[in-house]
Amino acid sequence: MDGTYQLAQLNVGRLVASTDDPRVAEFMGALDRINGMGKRMPGFVWMMEGSGEPGTGNTGNAIGGDPRFVANLTVWEDVESLENFVWNTVHRQFYERRAEWFEVMGDMHFVMWWVPQGHRPTLGEALERLDHLKAQGDSDHAFGWSYLEEARLWRTRGCAPVAAE
Structure with missing residues (x-):
């Protein structure tokens, strides 16, 4: 995508x-x-910032009134920048341990989409994109890693899905 667009992502757990x-x-x-x-x-x-209280991250942005539902909503210059953070930093160690802290989600809980440079998506907008992805599958409107040709690291460094034990 050209420099007039940036990559937004929502991850819900x-x-x-x-x-x-x-x-x-x-x-x-x-x-x-x-x-x-x-x-x-x-x-x-x-x-997207939560309450701003130390140690709370975005946990102040409860979804559906459930304080255990947390969302991470960010915007990145490009796919490579987001991939670098997700797969090449200590973030990956926490991602690999997600089953220790998060319930196994039965449906999709991650979505990406392109936003005009300078746009800051709302949680409502992001949840709409996630719903669209669930209903319609990958499209220019909402997509996962496999939809992006330029996404490379997730193919080699991504983790296997968490299986129920």
């Missing part, structure tokens, strides 16, 4: 316990560090 529960304490304790690192990465543009 449901914690296995409330944010103050010891079962998710390690995840909650790392949020500020991981989010701060992401904000310093080349190609990072913007992140």
